[in-house]
Amino acid sequence: MYRWNGKDYRCPIEVTMDILGGKWRSLIFWHLGQKKLRFGELQKIVPGISKKVLTEHLKNLEKGGFIEREVFPEVPPRVEYSITSKGKKLLEVLNVMEKWGRDFLEAEGEKI
Amino acid sequence: MYRWNGKDYRCPIEVTMDILGGKWRSLIFWHLGQKKLRFGELQKIVPGISKKVLTEHLKNLEKGGFIEREVFPEVPPRVEYSITSKGKKLLEVLNVMEKWGRDFLEAEGEKI
DNA sequence: CAGTATCCATGGCGATACTG
DNA sequence: CAGTATCGCCATGGATACTG
Numbered sequence: 001m002y003r004w005n006g007k008d009y010r011c012p013i014e015v016t017m018d019i020l021g022g023k024w025r026s027l028i029f030w031h032l033g034q035k036k037l038r039f040g041e042l043q044k045i046v047p048g049i050s051k052k053v054l055t056e057h058l059k060n061l062e063k064g065g066f067i068e069r070e071v072f073p074e075v076p077p078r079v080e081y082s083i084t085s086k087g088k089k090l091l092e093v094l095n096v097m098e099k100w101g102r103d104f105l106e107a108e109g110e111k112i
Numbered sequence: 113m114y115r116w117n118g119k120d121y122r123c124p125i126e127v128t129m130d131i132l133g134g135k136w137r138s139l140i141f142w143h144l145g146q147k148k149l150r151f152g153e154l155q156k157i158v159p160g161i162s163k164k165v166l167t168e169h170l171k172n173l174e175k176g177g178f179i180e181r182e183v184f185p186e187v188p189p190r191v192e193y194s195i196t197s198k199g200k201k202l203l204e205v206l207n208v209m210e211k212w213g214r215d216f217l218e219a220e221g222e223k224i
Numbered sequence: 225c226a227g228t229a230t231c232c233a234t235g236g237c238g239a240t241a242c243t244g
Numbered sequence: 245c246a247g248t249a250t251c252g253c254c255a256t257g258g259a260t261a262c263t264g
Binding site for chain 2: 008
């Protein structure tokens with residue numbers, strides 16, 4: 001039994017889901033795993049997400065040390081997000097999920 | 113771009129999260145991956161889940177063909193759930209998530 | 225451009241009671 | 245034992261307007 005971030009975990013699956021779960025987090029993180037992206041680029045690439053929600057998730061991921069936020073002192077402002085070395089470990093999990101999802105959709109989905 | 117179960121997917125990660133996401137589904141499925149379990153056993157092993165929610169998730173997983181429901185015509189009734197061969201593929205994803213979560217909690221969690 | 229600030233909607237989940 | 249049936253909450257997310 002472990003405690004992390006103020007919560008108790010009996011099973012390790014739970015913490016993984018708490019970090020990657022929800023409607024958007026895994027998606028945001030996976031795209032950042034492909035390349036460094038600006039805030040606005042992320043909003044375009046993740047279809048339909050609002051600024052508010054995107055901001056929240058980016059903050060969480062940064063707080064967990066999985067991504068890094070780099071601010072360029074320019075006008076207009078530029079902010080780039082990228083994954084950390086700690087994030088790269090987590091990205092391997094996402095890669096497995098992505099591969100399974102691809103095979104699954106290939107087998108059971110309808111191409112449109 | 114794929115469609116499955118009436119929903120469109122741009123990124124395969126999304127379908128994986130739709131199947132495994134939420135507070136309980138991955139946990140239920142992972143425990144079934146360890147061994148065949150009865151309804152009541154599942155309720156005991158998954159801490160705090162209600163019958164209603166457990167029933168809902170089991171139905172979803174069964175509908176997706178990931179688990180199997182076997183009813184024994186006895187009194188009192190006995191129902192056993194187990195994963196299918198299709199579910200075993202998905203279980204590999206869960207195993208990766210479990211391993212990452214375990215390493216993560218070992219590194220950053222507090223043992224209690 | 226990259227966010228905050230508000231307000232509002234919804235569906236996943238919880239609690240409890242009941243049943244074949 | 246293995247579920248249904250209700251009822252209700254609340255965290256997550258959506259829409260829109262505003263700002264440094």
